[in-house]
Amino acid sequence: MIVLVVFIFALLALSDFPKLIKDKKWYEVTVLAGFYVFVLTLAVLQAGGVPLPSPVKGIQHLIVEVLHLGYPEKW
8 A cells, every 4th residue: 555655646746846847946846845755754654554643633732722712711
């Protein structure tokens, strides 16, 4: 399964990167490569059966603890 994930990502990269490199859009190549590495890492971990934390808990922490947004406890 992991080989299939890497193969599909390689095909996607071959469809995205050549035009950007030909047009010398180096910033876009760098950003897209960063996204590809991040998402490929998550996909390989998921395919490998590694339990990943829920992103909802991180978003909830950001909203409640960092931004101090939420419902008041008492009216």
